[in-house]
Amino acid sequence: MSNQYPGGVISKTPPTVSTASASGVWTLTEQAGYQKQGVWPPVLSGPPPTVEYLVIAGGAGGGYDRGGGGGAGGYRTASGFAVTAGSAITVTIGSGGAGSGTSSSRGGSGSDSVFSSITSTGGGGGGSGSTPDGAAGGSGGGARNNSGAIGGAGVSGQGFAGGNNTTNDGLSGAGGGGAGGVGQNGNPQTTNRGNGGVGLSSSITGTSVGRGGGGGGGSTGTFAGTATDGGGAGAFNSPNTAPGAGTANTGGGGGGGDSSQVYNGGNGGSGTVILSYLSGYSAAASTTGSPTVTVTGGYRIYQWTSSGSITF
Numbered sequence: 001m002s003n004q005y006p007g008g009v010i011s012k013t014p015p016t017v018s019t020a021s022a023s024g025v026w027t028l029t030e031q032a033g034y035q036k037q038g039v040w041p042p043v044l045s046g047p048p049p050t051v052e053y054l055v056i057a058g059g060a061g062g063g064y065d066r067g068g069g070g071g072a073g074g075y076r077t078a079s080g081f082a083v084t085a086g087s088a089i090t091v092t093i094g095s096g097g098a099g100s101g102t103s104s105s106r107g108g109s110g111s112d113s114v115f116s117s118i119t120s121t122g123g124g125g126g127g128s129g130s131t132p133d134g135a136a137g138g139s140g141g142g143a144r145n146n147s148g149a150i151g152g153a154g155v156s157g158q159g160f161a162g163g164n165n166t167t168n169d170g171l172s173g174a175g176g177g178g179a180g181g182v183g184q185n186g187n188p189q190t191t192n193r194g195n196g197g198v199g200l201s202s203s204i205t206g207t208s209v210g211r212g213g214g215g216g217g218g219s220t221g222t223f224a225g226t227a228t229d230g231g232g233a234g235a236f237n238s239p240n241t242a243p244g245a246g247t248a249n250t251g252g253g254g255g256g257g258d259s260s261q262v263y264n265g266g267n268g269g270s271g272t273v274i275l276s277y278l279s280g281y282s283a284a285a286s287t288t289g290s291p292t293v294t295v296t297g298g299y300r301i302y303q304w305t306s307s308g309s310i311t312f
Helices: none
Strands: 001-003 006-014 024-030 035-040 049-057 075-082 090-093 113-115 116-118 199-202 209-211 272-278 286-288 292-296 299-304 308-311
Touching: 024 292, 049 113, 075 116, 199 308
Parallel strands: none
Antiparallel strands: 001 006, 006 024, 024 035, 049 075, 049 272, 090 113, 090 308, 113 116, 199 209, 272 299, 286 308, 292 299
């Protein structure tokens, strides 16, 4: 087989594979007819010119007493981000917000995560008694169980709004927004009460992982809002079940508290920063913050769970 290449045509010798991505010895036939052998893919050297990133902020805490679920931390990802060799790049990992412990305050909002010029906004806290509206954030917090309470707004390109409550049914708070969808409204039905918004899946580490889910709303009955992709489920009191916390390093929102035994909302999960580039390029010259470094599938991957830096 052959494959077009600047200055000529690359052909496999012998032609035993059908894709140009296969490794091995290839022959470069230049336009003048001269043949030259080389290795495919080309051997790379030096620091990478660009990287792929995933930057997730800290998720928010859930609200108090049939509170709204916490919103997920802002979620930003893209490839082709240009980096400069020799310049240290700051990495900041956002912490999760605390679940509310009083009816007078919402769940705590999450903190921002930062890589270079990329900032993901912390999630918005879930609504509580005297502050029933969810807070705005990367994804917005869900509303408490109050008639007319509204969920917090999400940041465009980072997450979605928290759910609303249209009736004071005495049952459940709304779900916090997620990176992939809005939180469910508070619902007087016996099931599906205020589920957290879904997150998003990324394979930047070589394995598909869901992150950035909103927290579920808390309930006074036998069902509460569920959550996925790192979000915590809401509390309910028959039987007594505590609210779930957002999973660490996913930016998941915490679940809302119930109305009789576990009033407090669940804590939000911390964020993360992950970078990936072709492993043929050099390893980073230095890092701080003790990132986990792996090489898999032809890519070199750095994941931070605490703040630090990287220099290529």
